[in-house]
Amino acid sequence: MDRISALRNVEETLAALEEGETDLASAEERVCAILRTFATEYDGGLAAWRASGDPAADGLVVLAESEREARERVEDLVGPDVRVSVSRIE
Missing domain, CATH: 3.10.20 (Ubiquitin-like (UB roll))
Known part of the structure; x- marks a missing residue:
């Protein structure tokens, strides 16, 4: 996952939280999963x-x-x- 994809996914999660489509705990879990995926499937040479x-x-x-x-x-x-x-x- 590249940085832009990760940021886009976090933005979508925040929008869902703001719109009441998800709760804080679920949003936190989703953001953690995005970050974990970003770190372990990093496309930038690291x-x-x-x-x-x-x-x-x-x-x-x-x-x-x-x-x-x-x-x-x-x-x-x-x-x-x-x-x-x-x-x-x-």
């Missing part, structure tokens, strides 16, 4: 990477071009003193 190890980083997902860049992005989010490994989400 890949999704899931962190594991230090509890502060465990389960985080970042987009990056390489394993090294993914670790750096996780460290930027949770701090430099974390022990973390990353694995690519296929």
Whole structure:
């Protein structure tokens, strides 16, 4: 999914919420699904990477071009003193 498609889907979800066609919980669930799809089916040369190890980083997902860049992005989010490994989400 590309960025434009993701934004269009989020916009449609917000419009449905504003028009009373859906409730907030359903809209939140839909937006989360859109974001998850965007991150794991990204068309822009980046890949999704899931962190594991230090509890502060465990389960985080970042987009990056390489394993090294993914670790750096996780460290930027949770701090430099974390022990973390990353694995690519296929």
